Amino acid sequence: MAERAVLTLSSSSAFTEEPQEEHVAATLERRSIDPVPESERHGHPRSLFTLWFAANTQITSAVTGALTVLVGVHPLWAIVAVVAGNALGGIPMALHAAQGPKLGIPQMIQSRAQFGVYGAALPLVLVVVMYLGYFASGSLLGGQAVAQITHLPTDVAIAVYALASALLAIIGYRLIHRFGWIASALSVVVFLYLTIRLISGHDLGTVFAAPHLDFPKFLLAVSLTASWQLTFGPYVADTSRYLPSATSVRATFWWTYGGTVLGAVWAMSFGALAYAIAGKAFKGHEVAYVVGLGGEALLIPLLLAIALGKFTVNVLNIYGGYMTVATALTGFGRRAALSQATRIGYIAGVGVVGAVIAILGRGQFLSNFVLFLDFLLYFLTPWSSINLVDFYLLRKEKYDLDALYDPDGRYGRWAWPALAAYVLGIAVQIPFANVEGIFVGPIAPLLGGADISWLLGLIVPGALYVAFMRRSVALRA
Numbered sequence: 001m002a003e004r005a006v007l008t009l010s011s012s013s014a015f016t017e018e019p020q021e022e023h024v025a026a027t028l029e030r031r032s033i034d035p036v037p038e039s040e041r042h043g044h045p046r047s048l049f050t051l052w053f054a055a056n057t058q059i060t061s062a063v064t065g066a067l068t069v070l071v072g073v074h075p076l077w078a079i080v081a082v083v084a085g086n087a088l089g090g091i092p093m094a095l096h097a098a099q100g101p102k103l104g105i106p107q108m109i110q111s112r113a114q115f116g117v118y119g120a121a122l123p124l125v126l127v128v129v130m131y132l133g134y135f136a137s138g139s140l141l142g143g144q145a146v147a148q149i150t151h152l153p154t155d156v157a158i159a160v161y162a163l164a165s166a167l168l169a170i171i172g173y174r175l176i177h178r179f180g181w182i183a184s185a186l187s188v189v190v191f192l193y194l195t196i197r198l199i200s201g202h203d204l205g206t207v208f209a210a211p212h213l214d215f216p217k218f219l220l221a222v223s224l225t226a227s228w229q230l231t232f233g234p235y236v237a238d239t240s241r242y243l244p245s246a247t248s249v250r251a252t253f254w255w256t257y258g259g260t261v262l263g264a265v266w267a268m269s270f271g272a273l274a275y276a277i278a279g280k281a282f283k284g285h286e287v288a289y290v291v292g293l294g295g296e297a298l299l300i301p302l303l304l305a306i307a308l309g310k311f312t313v314n315v316l317n318i319y320g321g322y323m324t325v326a327t328a329l330t331g332f333g334r335r336a337a338l339s340q341a342t343r344i345g346y347i348a349g350v351g352v353v354g355a356v357i358a359i360l361g362r363g364q365f366l367s368n369f370v371l372f373l374d375f376l377l378y379f380l381t382p383w384s385s386i387n388l389v390d391f392y393l394l395r396k397e398k399y400d401l402d403a404l405y406d407p408d409g410r411y412g413r414w415a416w417p418a419l420a421a422y423v424l425g426i427a428v429q430i431p432f433a434n435v436e437g438i439f440v441g442p443i444a445p446l447l448g449g450a451d452i453s454w455l456l457g458l459i460v461p462g463a464l465y466v467a468f469m470r471r472s473v474a475l476r477a
Contacts, residue, residue, distance in 0.1 A: 029172025032346075033326050034337035035401050036104035041244040043177070045251045048097060048240060049259035051180030052232075055316060056263030057187035058309035059141065063286050064228055065268025066275035068221035071449075075276035076211040077218055082268040085225025086261045092458065093229045093236060094257035095388050100240030101247040102397050105404070106323045107237035111383065113399055114390045114465070115422070116415035117331045117407040123383040123422070124328040127234045130376050131321030134231075135354035138314035139165065140362060145287065145307040149300055155359045162358065165311065166351035169319040170344055173242050176315055183312045187263070190305040195270055197293040198277065207276050216448020220434070223451040225268060227377050229260060230454060233384040235320045318354065322346040336405040375435045381457030382425030386418050389462035394469060417468035425461025429453035 031040070068078035096107060103110055108127060112120040143158030150157065168175060240252055274282045274289065282289045291302045326338060326346050338346065391397060403409030432453040434444040444451060 028170060028340060029174070029343075030340070031173075032338035032343045033106055033109055033323055033330060036242055038104075038245060041101075041104070041242055043243050045101075045240070045243060045247055045255040047177045047180065047255075048252065049255045050184035051177055051239060051312070052256055052259035053263035054180045054183035054187055054309075054312040055232075056260055056313075057184075057191055057267045058313060059286060059290065059306050060138075060310070060313075061228070061264055061267035062271030062274065062290070064224060065271030066282060066286075067224055067271075068268070069272050069275045071220050071224075072214060072217045073221045074211045074213070075272060076208045077213050078221055078272040078276070079269050081218055081221035082225050082272060083265055085222040085227075086229055086264045086268070088222070089226030089229030090257050090261040090264075092384050092388060093232045093260060094253045095392070096233050096236040096384070097240045097256035098249040098252040099391055100237035101243040101245055101252055102249075103237075103399060103401070104241050104245065105237075105401065106241065106327060107234050107320070108324050108327045109404055110237065110391070110399070111387055112327075112331065112404045113395070113411050114386050114415060114418040116412045116418075117404070117409070118413040119415050119419050121328045121331060122419070123379065124324055126376055126379045127324050127383075128321065128328065130231065130234070130380065131317050131324060132350065132354050132357060133372070135162075135165070135314060135317035135321060135350070136357035136361060138310050138317060139355055139358040141287070142307045142310040142314060143358065145303045145310075149303050149307070154362070158358050159355050161307070161311075161314075162351050162355035165314045165318050166347055168311075168315045169322065169347050169351075172319075173239075176239070176319065179315070180312055183308055184259075184263075186305060186308060190302070190309070191266055191270060194290060194293055194302075195266075198270065198274060202277050207273070214448075216450040219447070219450035219452060223454055225264070226454060228264060228268075230381055230384065230458075231377060232260065233380060233387075234324065235316055238320050238323060239316065318347060318350050321350040321354075325350060330405075331407070334405065334407065372438065375438050378429050378433060378453060378457060379426055381429075381454050382422050382461035385425065385458050385460075385462035386421055386465045389465055390418075390469075394466065417465055417472050421461045421464035421468055424464055425457055428460045429457050432456060 065078075065082055068081050069075055073081060099107065099110055108120065108124055111123065114120075115122065139158050139162040143161040144154060146152065146161050147154045147157035152160070168179065236256065240256070243252065271282075271286075278289060287303075287306060290306065291299055294302045322343070323346075326343075330336075330338075400410050403411050407413045429441075430453075431441040431443040432447075432451065433439055433441040434449055434451040434453075441453070
């Protein structure tokens with residue numbers, strides 16, 4: 001079925017590769033939002049381990065880990081929260097990874113089966129905002145490191161960093177995975193050195209003394225770290241869709257889960273310890289503090305490591321961002337693939353917008369915008385719940401690929417079961433939400449400020465979707 005669908009799309013779409021583009025396709029990724037045929041599948045799921053390990057062992061992960069201590073959790077329990085949050089949040093994240101090999105399509109194209117070809121645009125818009133925001137914040141941090149290394153003006157360095165990210169995304173899937181292996185190896189060396197430097201000369205017995213458990217704050221810390229993993233949901237199948245369709249769900253899940261959880265736990269635990277030891281010397285001066293651990297002799301190597309550490313996830317942001325924009329726009333135009341020039345245009349567009357946001361938002365605006373991105377999690381978690389329930393429980397990994405690109409096909413234009421479950425899934429989280437500076441629901445203070453809305457966002461929408469689908473005709477063959 002998958003190969004037949006690909007042949008149909010490739011022969012009928014106005015956006016298939018033209019003969020004059022064949023020489024370009026030898027070096028650049030040819031596929032965009034169209035299914036990957038079996039003849040082009042390659043690789044082993046272990047590449048997902050290195051890619052997601054590298055995406056998580058970076059400075060932003062360390063800052064997130066520091067937040068667990070900043071909210072008032074004892075350092076020992078903060079590390080427990082880091083492990084628990086990533087272990088829990090990594091489950092739905094890694095479950096999305098298995099969708100890639102089975103279908104060979106981008107993550108958000110598959111969501112058309114639940115929401116309808118037009119209806120999928122609703123969560124897609126929010127995902128685009130998320131990609132742009134994270135790409136902007138990554139370009140800002142990476143650009144600042146580049147500016148310190150090269151002494152370029154900061155705005156120029158940000159633009160250069162964003163451009164480099166766009167170029168890697170244009171070359172595409174193969175190079176992204178190869179860079180992930182290099183970045184993963186570098187991350188191990190850098191974080192091992194930094195961890196040794198951090199804990200040497202400090203009495204960890206004092207840091208971990210009197211480990212009082214404040215359970216509401218502990219739950220808040222778990223939520224912070226689980227949310228980190230949950231926001232990767234829209235990315236994951238994009239990075240696994242070229243694997244052979246025979247790749248087992250088990251292998252794809254565990255290689256992804258292992259990389260993302262181990263990488264995040266290490267980096268976040270480092271951040272939690274750094275804040276517990278250094279306090280204000282770390283908070284707000286994260287890059288300077290980390291670089292300072294190496295002394296003057298390692299200033300440039302550590303700045304370079306920080307820039308490269310952010311680079312992996314920055315490329316994933318622009319790579320997934322362009323496919324999400326394309327998915328949203330092409331749904332209304334019945335287009336099933338993009339020409340090479342159009343694909344490059346989408347990537348360039350996302351890169352330019354993200355770089356402009358980074359340059360204009362170097363002050364307070366960007367920090368507030370990152371808070372807004374955290375707020376988007378309340379809208380993305382219900383999407384993840386519905387998507388996973390549909391894939392694993394209802395349709396059991398079987399989809400009509402032709403219909404995903406046809407508004408008049410099997411999945412229709414708008415699918416009320418998913419749309420209704422999605423809206424209700426957002427609504428049920430509101431009383432439990434706690435996003436500092438943006439919104440605090442009425443129940444969150446009763447829980448000591450703990451935000452458990454993400455748990456409801458994972459459970460309730462999926463359950464409602466199953467109930468609604470059983471009353472619809474959407475599952476008829």
